[in-house]
Amino acid sequence: MRTTIGYTLESIGYVVGAQGLVSFASQTFFGTEWGWLHKVVDLPSAAYLGIAVAGLALVVTGVKTRKTPGPHPTA
Template structure:
């Protein structure tokens, strides 16, 4: 299950940062996320942050369960 959460977290980071960069500097939509919902510019950073938090939490629980 942790591997799946990590994969989804990485995808969220890529989609969030890609969408942010596309709108911010290239004035176009990048990634798949804009096909699903219309996010404001800070929303893409929120998606990337949520992916990062998911990865950090799964790493922390893995360390806690190991030790």
């Protein structure tokens, strides 16, 4: 079960982090809107950077959850 939860958190983290990073970069450097996140919420560039960091935190949490050793069954 931990493996499934770890992979799920990690996958969601990659999507959220990528969308936050793309939205931050497009607003900051190009003055346009890229990705789909801006269609859901209209935030300033710094908030999109915060979303990217939140995505990174989900990835790290997912990896740690996956690698946590589970209880060993007794014979």
